[in-house]
Amino acid sequence: MPAFSLDPSQTAWCAELRDLAAERLRPLADKGEPGHVNRPLVAELGRLGLLERLFTSGAFDLCLMRESLAHACTEAETALALQGLGAHPVHAHGTRAQRERWLPRVADGSAVAAFALSEPGAGSDAAALELRAEDDGAGEGEGGAEGEGEGGAEGEGEGESPAAEPDGPARWRLTGEKCWISNAPEADFYTVFARTTPGAGARGVTAFLVPADRPGLTGTALDMLSPHPIGSLTFDAVPVTADDVLGEPDRGFRVAMGTLNLFRPSVGAFAVGMAQAALDATLAHTAERDAFGGKLRDLQAVAHQVAEMALRTEAARLMVYAAATAYDEKAPDVPGRSAMAKLLATETAQYVVDSAVQLHGARALRHGHLLEHLYREVRAPRIYEGASEVQRGIIAKELYATMEAGQ
Template structure:
């Protein structure tokens, strides 16, 4: 598949997704409460069959979904993406029992997933996480609720904190990364599937700029067993990075969708707005600004498509390409949305205006799933590794 073009069926699907987002998802999103999981919206994504595609499609289709939904309804896009981010480790590394228990519920929109990696002292430096998984071979914990206890005696107890976790504290289960081997860096981390009703697990919502739910989680000797491990013990960092390699290009797609929405709004506004005896678009400075916005948006889109295609083709340079796509697209979206606000003037800053909404939404993607500075570090590391390998 050429990374630079869509075939007619893909183009038609993207148009269908934009229509669904505007007509079916936008009304449900508008009824949600900022800072809380919009379960009716998640359920509607399930009814439309979009959540199931998280587990049946490749990275390229994921990017098309996220870009198209973001164009008309960022809340729907984010709800879909968070389901994928939280549940992908179960899909890719879970046991048959784990997959059968949770993935059908995620696909139908009746269970909300979350990806719990970041901590107060381990955001960009994910390998520095300190949530402890301490051995509990004796299987203590009698007297807890049978419905909340894991099946069988606990092998570990999770103790510590997670922070900046999307969908927390309202998710139904969490993909949690904890340190099973002290002082081992990335090599001593294990991924666990932790249902939200486990004893000792509590959470608090955080009041953030972004309208989707973000919270912190506290683990007070939360019991987990070998049946809760995703992948292999002490190999959880691979689970985390594999998930991020898939979702980083699609974060870029989310950004491209927002940039395109801002660009289209600017084209309409500058073509209609009277100024200085003509239309805004007649001013060369305005026309050149719009051209620059379009140029950068298209360049970002192509980078995202190329990275997604590389992932689907199992190319060896996926980490570098994924980092490039996320970096370029999120920085581009920030530029385009900011430029759109400038060309619209004060009207764009009124609550309820599309650009006011996008201006708030566009900032966070430059931080989460690896800040822009982290992406530059990944790109440089991959470049030098390739050079040293003589490729």
């Protein structure tokens, strides 16, 4: 039981989520193919009403949801999180037409979303994006008007349906690449960040809602350590209009950072859920395993290691909850708190899972063992949505800015 004071309804909800994940989501996850979108799993998340909560809950509830799902089924947790990451910019910045077209389908699990920010040469340095949004010369008006939203195909580049032109003349053509994009190339639409003003850094980036069946958009799956789908995208003069803009032209960096400030603490919650699962497995194993005339737990070195694992897990949990609470209360220090939570929790989860593997010995390295699965899953969160080094940079920047402001 966390030291943070959850009310009885929150505690009961978390327990219900863990049960649902084990009983209804885990079997679907086991039937999925690693590296590909598990649409039956996404659809079940929709039927359970969990995807809808991405748009009706605050950051704290999102963290409770991700932590609880991760404890029993990391695949379900990740599928839910990727829906939220890809669709949150539409929820927060989309036009009414964009929201009405896509959000109900995201919520019921019939459309898969993706967040396309990273590029081969611009991963951690998001302001260095090179995907070009070149003016097509069609002369449309500024800003995002009422947006269309053509239904995306199962995945681009597979020849499953004819490419869909946007309604009305294109204003820009997207040319370039995106890489390390979760749910690519099988998503139905992408939140894409492209450079509309060359040489302007973060101030010259625009966010677009790009359905997967736009002509010129193709993708390739990447074979990664993590089992969830990740791919690259190629944009060959992909047409987009003013109706596809999310927010305002040249202000897409705000869309990206606002999304990441919300989801970074919940990445930490995902990590805490994995750490807790590893800790629980270790407690059971060390209490039962015979060693040197007693149980493994009787060895002081083992007991102290387990205590350290628990200490770090609880500290990370509290940091995540604090950051989520700050976000929900619109506190001014959200970027720094989000970075701290993501950094501490993901680094902690790596430590706890690695320690659990060590205490379990060779059995934890067998394919199919819980810890073998967690060991593969736990590494990526230290990199995506801002590597640990980037989080340290954000924390330092926020600290100095606060000092200089005299607060």
